[in-house]
Structures are given as C-alpha cells and as structure tokens.
Amino acid sequence: MINLKDILYKVGIEAVKGSTDVVIGGIHFDSRKVGESDVFVAIRGTVSDGHEFIAKAVGQGAIAVVCETFPDEIAPGVTYIQVKDTNSALAFIGANYYGNPSQHLKLVGITGTNGKTTVASLLYQLFRKAGFKSGLISTVKIMVDDLEHKATHTTPDPLTINRYMAEMVEAGVDYCFMEVSSHGIHQKRTDALQFAGGVFTNLSHDHLDYHDTFAEYRDVKKSFFDHLPVSAFALSNVDDKNGVVMLQNTKARKLTYALKTYADYKAQILESQLSGLLLKINDNEVWTRLIGTFNAYNLLAIFGTAVELGLEKLEVLRLLSELESVSGRFQFIISDNKVTAIVDYAHTPDALENVLNTINDIRTKNEQLITIVGCGGDRDRTKRPVMAHIASSMSDKAILTSDNPRTEDPDDIIAEMEKGVEAQNQRKTIAITDRKQAIKVACQLAASGDIILIAGKGHETYQEINGVRHDFDDMAVVKELLEQLKK
Template sequence: MKLLKDILYGVRLKDVTGSTAIEVGQVHFDSRKVAGNDLFVAVKGGTVDGHTFIEKVIEAGAIAIVCEEIPKKLHDNVTYVQVDNSKNALAVIASNFHDNPSKNLKLIGVTGTNGKTTVSTLLYDLFKKAGYKVGLISTIKIMVDNQRHDTTHTTPDPMTINHYLSLMAEEGVEFCFMEVSSHGLDQQRTAGLHFKGAIFTNLSHDHLDYHKDFSTYRDTKKRLFDDLERSAFALSNADDKNGLFMLQNTRAKKYTYALKTFADYKAQIMERQFDGQLLKVDENDLWTKLIGDFNAYNVLAIYATAHILGLEKIEILRLLSELETVDGRFQYFISKQRITAIVDYAHTPDALKNVLDSIHALRTGNENVITVVGCGGERDKSKRPVMGHIASELSNKAIFT
C-alpha cells in the first residue's frame, strides 16, 4: 500500500477533488484489472479512451482516479486528480509506486531506427561476461540478470518497465540496457525514468504511419537526449546525418563514434567474411562474429559505451570478440548443400539495403541472391514500394509475402 500523495510526487496537477492522504493498493490503466482500493489512470489511447471506464472502475472498487477530464458525476468516497497529460502522469506515478528503481541502477537507453536490439542485447551480454549483474529491456526479451521474461513491445508500458526495474534493483543489478522506441517516447512511457546515458544508432524511414512526417519522428527520438541530466552521457553516431542533431540540446556529456568522419571513437573495416569481420578499433585489431558494415557501427557503439561506463579498452575488445550474433539479426545458416540462408529483422528500407549490400560485399559473384521479404500489418504502408524496389534491384529473385 502507498499513500496517494506520495505517488503523485512530481506529477503536474491541475485540480484535486478529495483526499490524497489515502492508501492505494495497486495502480492500473487497464480498467479490467482494477479491484478494491486501487488507483485508475484514465489514458486516452489510439482507439480506446480510459475516461469512458471511470464509472466501471469505481464500481469495481477504485478509490482514486487520475484523469484529464473530471467526470460530471462524482462519488464522495473517491479522489479525483486532474492532470494535463495522463500518459505522463502514469509514467511518473509508476516510477514513484515502485520507489523510483531507475535511481538505484545505471539505466542506459538505446534509440534509433535500426540496431537497437543488437546494441542493447550485446551490451547486456558483454557486461554479463565482464562479471556484472545486468538487466535488459528489449524487443525480444526482458532479462533480470539471469531470469528471462517475455515481452510484447519494444518499450513496454510504464508500470511494466518500473516493475522489472524494481526486480532488477532488488537483485542488485548494476546496469540495465533498454531499447527506447519513438512510440514509447511519444507516449511518455519513459517519463519519470532516470537515464544515466543514451545511445543513438541511426535514423531512416520508419513509423511514418504514426508520426506522419520524418521531422516529427526525428524530434521524438531527440527527446531522450534533451531530457538527460548533466551527470549522464550522450553517445551518437557521427556518420548519420542526424547524429549531431541529437546532441544539440542535451545537458549530458557528449561523445561520438564513426567509421568515416572524425569522432571520439573510431573504427575501420579491414576484412569481411561470412563468419565475421576484422575491424581496427582505436588502432587495435578486433575480430567480431557480427557481419556487415551496419554491424561495425553496432560493435563500435557497444565498445564506446562500455568504455564510457568504466571498462578497460583491451578487456572490452576481448569480450567483443566472444559475442555471438543476436537471434534474427543477420543470423546465417549453411545447409548440407552449401546454401547460405540469412535471417534478419530488416523491417525498414535502410535495414534491407544494409543487409543486401553486406551480402554483395561478401559473395564471390556466382551465387544467386533470393530475397524473401514482407511489410505486413497495419503499419507504415509508404515503405512497402521502397522496400520492394530495393529487394528487386539487389536480388536475383525477390519473393514478397
């Protein structure tokens, strides 16, 4: 049980009707989960408005409501808290309810169109190999040190995020690496979190069904860096045309990485093979099992982050050489007939082009490249013809599902 006034700390309040000196059992934004003595946060979603369920949750036993619009019918035994933005309020409340767990570990956010899963997952793997207790919140899974939990969203809802961060803090986790999507930032899911650092991978065509235009998509990503505290760090890909833009207004310590331009952390591709590639990183040789130019950027981002967080460069290089490819990210298989199959998430035009360009850089010239690709779901339809063109141009055969 938590006092309502305590979990409202830091929430921008417009009006309060009733007492905040009451004890709340649980916090919910899903009306179906509400029970006696709970707090319900009415959130306006894309298809459903939580405000329409206020009467229902009061009947179920809710004793406090956080909402943007105070209902006309009020109950004497219920406290109503009016806010400007319920999504923001939910995130701050979720953090307070779980005793602000992000303050008790080093939370590092990873954002960008491509590379988030690879960078965050391999940072988790690297720090585990280095002997630390580590957490991971990614598209594929949530890890509380060695305990695996399934996930359905790149950036989960605020209650889920803080629940797992709380478990991590209880387990003594020192570092947590978290994918931060543009949807999550726009919907305020990360509000109330205290990031010790943020990494920008790259930016290209994606989610324009949601954000409507590229500048809005870009500016949404930038929020992660704008909100960092002075004690945090901001690491950005200087080869990406939006890399320096991400750092413009941050208060955090700025770092850059690049293969082509001047940067704090530099790398060069020396040799490419199907079982890995040789990189020159800060004048040291590194053999990595991660294939493709795009993965050279991912490896460099991991290297830079680990160094910023205090690991020795030689130790980082040793650990990087041991890391395996992330499932579904340029994961290759060779059949008995010597046919090479490559599985990659490649859900954007840029990602698909990167994968096919990497294959062409490795092939001897005699192989047929057969690409099987789809852009299903009710997502950004504008990228479908672009990806179709890329697959057709860079493949001997293209199959569209």
C-alpha cells in the first residue's frame, strides 16, 4: 500500500486542498485510464490540456488530483495538490511511486541529434558481452536484461521510464543506457532520474516543428548536462561546435572525445571499407564491423563511456570488435547479382549527408548510387528541400517518395522536397509517391555492383498514412524485390 504523501517527496507543492494521508492506487496523466483511488496528474500537452479532464477523472474515482490551477469545482473526499509544473511533478511522483529505481542503477543518458540509438544500443550490447546485467531504453526497443519490450517514444513518459527501471532493479540489472530526446528533456520526463553519466553525440537541424529556433533546441539539450550531479561524468563530442557548449555549466566531470581535435578520447580512421573500420583509439588499433565516419564517433563515445564506468581499456577494445550494427542503422545486404542495398534511419539532413559521405568514401565510383528518400508528415517542414538537395546532389540517381505522411498529402510533401533539387540535378531525380514502387524502380534501375540507399525509416516496420499504421519494412521489401528480379 502506498500513501499519497509518500509520492510527493521533492514535488514543488504550492497549495493543498484535502488530506495527503490517504492510500492510493495507480497514477495516470490520461483521464481515460483513471480508476478507483487513482491519482490524476493534469498535464498541459501540445494537443490538449489535462486540466479540462479533471472532473472526468474525479467522476471515474480519482482520489487525488495534481494540477497547476485548482478547478472551480472541488469534489468532497478528493485531495487537490497545486504545483508550479505538472510535467516536473509527474517525473518526481513517478520516481517516488516506483521506489526511485534510477538510484539503484548506473544510468547513462545519451543525447544529440544523431547517434543516440546506436550509442545506447551498443553500450547495452557491450556491457552484456562483458557479463553485466544491463538495461536499454531506446527508440527501437526497451530491454530489461534479456527481456524485450516494444518502444513507443524515444524517451518515454516518466511513469513508463520508472516502471521499466523498477523491473530492471528487480531483475538485478547493473547498468542502464537511455536515449534522452529534446522532447523528453523539455517535458521534464527525466527530471527525477539520477544519472551516472551523460553523453553528447552531435547537434544538427531537427525538431524545429517543436522547438521555435535552433538555439532553443541546443539549449534544451544543454540543460540535460546542466542538471547532471557532481558524481556523474559528462562526455561530449568536441568536433561538434556545440560540444563545448554542452559542458559549460555542468557540475559533472567534464570529458571530451573527437576525431579531429585534441580530446580525452581520440580516434583515427586507418581503414574504411564496407566490411568495417580499422580505428586507432588512444594509440590502440581495433577492427570493428561498423561502417563509416559517423560510427567512428559512436564507437569512440562507447569506448569513453565504458572506461568511465570502470571497464578495463583493452577489454573494451576487444568488445568493440565484437559489436554488431543496430537494426536499421546502415544495415545492408548484397543480392546474388551483386547489388548492395543499404537501409538507414537517416531522417535529418546531417544524418543523410553522413551516410552518403560514408558510401561515397567506400565506393569505387564505377557503380551508380541510387538514393530513395522521403520526409515525414506533420513534422519539421523546413528540412524537406534540404533533404532532397542532399540526396540529389550526392547520388547518381535520387527517388523522392513517401516516408510516414501521417495526416499530410504525400504528394504535397514531395512537392516541398522538390524545391531543393537544383536545375543540374533535376534530370537524375524522380518522384514516386508509393514507397514500395519507389524501391521496386530502384531495384530495376540497379545493375551489378550498384548501391541502393533507402533512407529515413530504418528500423520502423510500419508506414503511417492518415493516422493508420500499415506493415512496411524497408529491408524486407528490398530483399523481396531483389529476389523477384533474380528470377
């Protein structure tokens, strides 16, 4: 049995109406899920305001309401708690309710525009290989040691985060690696978590549909490091111009990594092939199956994090050589007629440019590179022409198609992308709205030795059209189509 007053520790309470000495059931911020003796937290969201549903929650049996402003009607027998910020309150209430599980884990948060999933997932993989029970909270999936759960958000809500972390503690997990998105930071989802470390990967154009300016986006990321405790470490990529900014006000131990500049953790690419990378990391050579300069940065972040968490350097290098790529991150197959198909999650201009640079560095230039790319609907529109410009200028052929159009007309999205295609690239760029048809045409155009890049969706196994998710897996589709063309 949990008492209401016990879950209010560290919550910034401004006023209370009613008693906090009551036994509670569950906690919800979705009024539809509220039942007898539950606590309802009224969140002001981007779509709706939870304060409008307080009466509904009370009618369904809520014993307590946490809100920023008291409702006009105060129901007898219900406790109302006024706080300054219900998002932050939910973070602390959730942590308290589940026994503050992050305090019993060595939790590392990874933030940045690109690379979060790869760094978090491969740290989880590495620590498991090192013999530790580990946890993962990522865009792709949530892992409680070897038990997998489906992920719905990059950084879940505080109740979900703490529920899974409580499961991790129960399972004897030692380390947890977590993607920390700008949305998650801004909405205070990580406020009550105790981090042992934070990692900054890079910062580029993304989420400007949510953040008003790039400066706001950067400062939200920075605030994660500002709030790290003195006991934690902050590891930042200082080849990125924002890397030093992330460390400016942190109380954590400041550490850096880089390929181009002086840093605590330094790497040099000795060989880059489709089969992998030969790196020199802090004067030690290591061969890894991961591909491309962007993965050299990811591996360096992983190396630095593992060493800061206490693993022996040579053991970490050995484990780096065993790591396997993350689903939908530069995954590739080579067909019987020697066509290479690469599937990558690259859905930002910077990520797409990185992947295309990697391919262009590795290829012989005797083959053609065909890039298939789309942009998501109901998301940052400013990057659409930029994505098309990059694809058309860095490829031999570019096919503009649908990503997840959501509630937008896919043809309208493609029309906005086409504005970024320069005159000299228009003849080698075509638009095919249907994504499967776009992949089919690319397969038909490809001759032996050619490379097809399918960008934007990566690990996703669905396509969202008009609010409905349809089964769609880029890797499965291209495998099937290349197999059909062989016959």
